[in-house]
Amino acid sequence: MSESVLLRDHRAGVLTLTFNRPDKLNAFNDELTQELLSALGDAERDPAVRVVVLRGAGRGFSAGQDLEAFVRLKTSPTPISVAEHLRKSYNRVVISIRSMEKPVIASLGGIAAGVGLSIALCCDLRVAGDDAVLTLGFSKIGLIPDGGGSLMLPLLAGLGRGLELAWTSDRIDAREAHRIGLVNKVVAAADLESDTHAFARRFVEVSPIAIGLTKRAFNRAILPGFAGWLEEEADLQEEAAAGPDLMEGVRAFMEKRKPAFAGR
Numbered sequence: 485m486s487e488s489v490l491l492r493d494h495r496a497g498v499l500t501l502t503f504n505r506p507d508k509l510n511a512f513n514d515e516l517t518q519e520l521l522s523a524l525g526d527a528e529r530d531p532a533v534r535v536v537v538l539r540g541a542g543r544g545f546s547a548g549q550d551l552e553a554f555v556r557l558k559t560s561p562t563p564i565s566v567a568e569h570l571r572k573s574y575n576r577v578v579i580s581i582r583s584m585e586k587p588v589i590a591s592l593g594g595i596a597a598g599v600g601l602s603i604a605l606c607c608d609l610r611v612a613g614d615d616a617v618l619t620l621g622f623s624k625i626g627l628i629p630d631g632g633g634s635l636m637l638p639l640l641a642g643l644g645r646g647l648e649l650a651w652t653s654d655r656i657d658a659r660e661a662h663r664i665g666l667v668n669k670v671v672a673a674a675d676l677e678s679d680t681h682a683f684a685r686r687f688v689e690v691s692p693i694a695i696g697l698t699k700r701a702f703n704r705a706i707l708p709g710f711a712g713w714l715e716e717e718a719d720l721q722e723e724a725a726a727g728p729d730l731m732e733g734v735r736a737f738m739e740k741r742k743p744a745f746a747g748r
């Protein structure tokens with residue numbers, strides 16, 4: 485029997501969910517997305533779960549949408565639109581993260597790219613190993629940051645820095661991510677798992693009432709339109725995906741060559 489694409493480990497009030505597609509740099513296919521959604525729902529309902537940690541198996545957190553799976557979705561006899569796909573997958577994941585009144589912490593080791601990075605940015609807190617590399621990656625395939633990335637990136641890093649990272653898809657290391665406010669702390673890569681668990685345990689000690697209502701207060705103060713913005717973001721992504729640039733970008737990535745964008 486093949487191993488699950490999402491591993492669950494519940495210890496001392498901390499539920500760790502591990503994306504487990506290491507041979508694909510934990511890129512998201514529909515199976516992983518649905519497993520994650522289901523695990524987040526269970527975590528929200530289970531009072532024994534006080535903190536949730538998201539991490540990736542192997543040498544990365546996640547490389548974002550699985551581009552091979554994406555090509556299959558786009559070229560199937562009944563293709564679903566990009567906006568539709570976002571609404572039934574990533575938007576539900578990040579709404580679940582933001583609305584759960586418990587801390588959700590991303591533990592970033594190795595690469596975090598595309599919607600993998602967006603999901604991490606939608607978490608409450610981020611711990612990075614000193615081997616972490618963050619890149620938006622969307623612009624390289626003609627897309628905009630989705631999964632809440634177009635909101636959380638400028639909120640955390642500021643407008644100018646956010647736009648620069650989104651437009652260039654430059655890779656930044658853990659220290660730079662910490663300097664510009666994208667991660668809360670940087671630890672030695674070898675200690676990432678244990679240090680994240682110890683950090684998560686600190687929130688198990690705090691009153692769950694204070695934890696939950698503080699998150700609700702911050703959400704209402706700073707992100708009151710989060711779900712509505714995701715709808716608009718999905719529509720913009722649909723516009724970006726309407727022309728040939730998206731498939732040219734994806735094919736160029738898979739063929740390991742530079743894309744020749746038509747500008748549409």
Ligand code: T3D
Pocket residue numbers: 507508509511547548549550551552565566567569570595597598599600619621622625627630737738
């Ligand atoms: O409808 C919708 O839902 C649209 C929503 C889209 C949301 C998105 O996330 S769009 C963005 C998708 N992600 C990307 O564009 C990132 C693509 N990957 C990369 O840019 C690089 O691979 C990384 C920066 C992530 C890592 O670079 P590096 O040099 O460390 O590794 P690599 O050699 O490029 O990749 C290693 C392998 O993973 C390689 O396969 P191979 O050659 O060893 O067989 C590569 O093809 C594969 N891989 C990496 N990313 C993906 C992937 N396979 C499928 N999907 C991926 N996203």
